Amino acid sequence: MSPTRRTTRRSLARRRGPRAAALALLLATATACANDVPEAKWSQGLLPDHVTQEGDVVQTLWNGAWIAALATGAVVIILIVWASIFHRKRRAKADLPPQVRYNLPIEMLYTLIPLVMVSVFFFFTARDSQTLTRVDGDAPVQVKVEAFQWSWRFTTTVNGKELQPVAGVPVHDFHEGPQLVLPTNTKVQFNLSSDDVIHSFWVPEFLFKRDVIPGIKPDDPGNQFQITTLGRTGVFAGRCAELCGVDHSRMLFSVKLVEPNEWNQYIASHQAGSAQ
Template sequence: MSPTRRTTRRSLARRRVPRAAALALLLATATACANDVPEADWSRGLLPGHITEEGNVIQSLWNGAWIAALATGAVVIVLIVWASMFHRKRRAKAELPPQVRYNLPIEMLYTLIPLVMVSVFFFFTARDSERLAQVTGNAPVKVKVEAYQWSWRFTTTVNGKTLPPVSGVPVSEYTKGPQLVLPTKTKVEFDLQSDDVIHSFWVPEFLFKRDVIPGIPENNPGRKFEITTLDRTGVFAGRCAELCGVDHSRMLFSVKLVPQAEFDQYIATQQAGSAQ
């Protein structure tokens, strides 16, 4: 290769490095969320401790998938090591090992085993997905979630009585977003709405999230889901998990779980405030 070509290639490589670094920085900043989300606890691993009964379903599916994947990986590694150790080339002139094509039992074995594995994965995934998508319509607490650029509005209905909506603040006055108060050990129905772009309603401790897609009719079950809260109080962070625009990182909120007695007091306070 001529010196001129080498110089040209080195020059192009030097130009590509800053461009690649700039592109990586742009992607990282475009998809990043704010780090000041309240009460976000990631210390318990990939799946934080859940606060809903539905989280038990997701946790079981997750654990089962990992156990099956690790078992499959262990079998494959053992077979690779066995083949490497006991089928090494021992002669100067390599000979083909015994061929197994047209061996019907072996072909049936390595066809049926993956088919059974995929069928088992599909069965449990379909069963749990149907369970998570089930909406009975008889939840005592119903929350209408309105996502908009760049915050949230929560309107809670308790036993047919609607409380004043809880909204976010303008971006210029942003602090931590609105807070949704819910009782423990209670079934809650969420109705997700958006009038601008696609958002995503996500509370990590739910172990579940659902996209908020504009234009879905009210009677469409795809915009509703139910959870049953566990007997665990506290404040849990929520956020938009869909890149929805320039201030996506500010679309934060929190869910506060309180005992039923404290929730009844909260309802009374909210109704008294709206009556004034």
Template sequence: MSPTRRTTRRSLARRRVPRAAALALLLATATACANDVPEADWSRGLLPDHVTTEGGVVQNLWNGAWIAALATGAVVIVLIVWAAIFHRKRKTTKAELPPQVRYNLPIEILYTLIPLVMVSVFFFFTARDSEAITRVVGDAPVKVKVEAFQWSWRFTTTVNGKTLAPVAGMPVSDYHQGPQLVLPVNSKVEFDLSTEDVIHSFWVPAFLFKRDVIPGIREDNPGRKFEITTLNKPDVYAGRCAELCGVDHSRMLFSVKLVPQAEFDQYIATHQAGSAQ
């Protein structure tokens, strides 16, 4: 190897080190941005544990998609390996092309129908589950009006027609310090999302669901609302804005506290609109 080429390779290597360090720093920063997401698990396909009935629907769809993708990948890899081993060029043969055919109708029909069937099956389950998790019946006993603004949230809860005092927050560095939405376990909850400034996104990772909050959407638009049914998993769960909405986007944090019904009844008694907080 010539000295000039050796010097060129060394200079390229020196330039790649800072780039690799910058990429590592970027990945670490991106990961730290979501350090309040519940711990994922391989048994759930690296999704966090869900706390809603609708989250179970998302989990099943996710698992099914992974199983189908891995099965398809396994078939493709087997075919590639099989072709590479049993149809490679032999040293004893001449450097000629193998016999050429114009078409093979059964094979062409097969590799047309199989992808069509696969896409149809994927579409069916995706459409079915999407409809299930976005369906709004309107009979939820607990309704929450979510108002997003730069850069926090305001929650106004109505329980069986009784409106509680709004809970509002400000930009914070820890979701425990942000506004807290208290909900009962084993209950259906309806959310109505609105904003007056820019696009935000309401995201509770434990719900396995998020939805953009878009300004100018009328109250009668079904895209503003969604429903969940909470599971019996009392705890405090992180929430955040998932849409880059301005300088304090990363501090637009809140929490959702799931409590037993008896504790929620006490919360209602002490947080009625007009009562002392």
């Protein structure tokens, strides 16, 4: 092998080494905080499979936004290519194309089209936001969620009867954290509160999260939301989505969705004053 080739290979190896190290570091840091989360199902595209009716609203809005964004990008690219090909300056002609001060039809076009697009985005976003934040107050299951550094306390009320609270401590695995049990095909209202710092209640399969702001009472609309669970059962990871202190990454919990029979058994064994 000639000295020139050996030198070229060495220089390529030196350049690839830092790139490979940077890629390995990126992969390690990207997955470092996800060791405790179960593998989610992603059959609906870029969002995990949802377990609530409100997830359908989020999924539809998400898909529509992507379709609109891709269509807008396609139109822009086509216009750029078209202008570059059919309006490029010919080498044989040194003169500039005719110069005009304004073009009223074009100016109206690029003013009205963005206005229509923004109006459509605003309408659907405002409509869906109102749906997602509406609280009817008639949910048969209500959950008082108390967030604190660095875990959760869940107090469930079923048709006016309070069950035994479930509290946790900071953990490394969501299976070890407090577990909130809920029935399938049921409307559930969450009332959030915090006495220390801002936390955020997040279950990815809900396709929704809500900040828990201290100083706001649990019955305040700003700390409430409701969902209607679907028929899918299982255990789903939850966490705090707001950086809240040293053990923020250990502020884990789980939500278990069960069939009506198992839910009735859970109620019977967790009524206030009963022995577990």
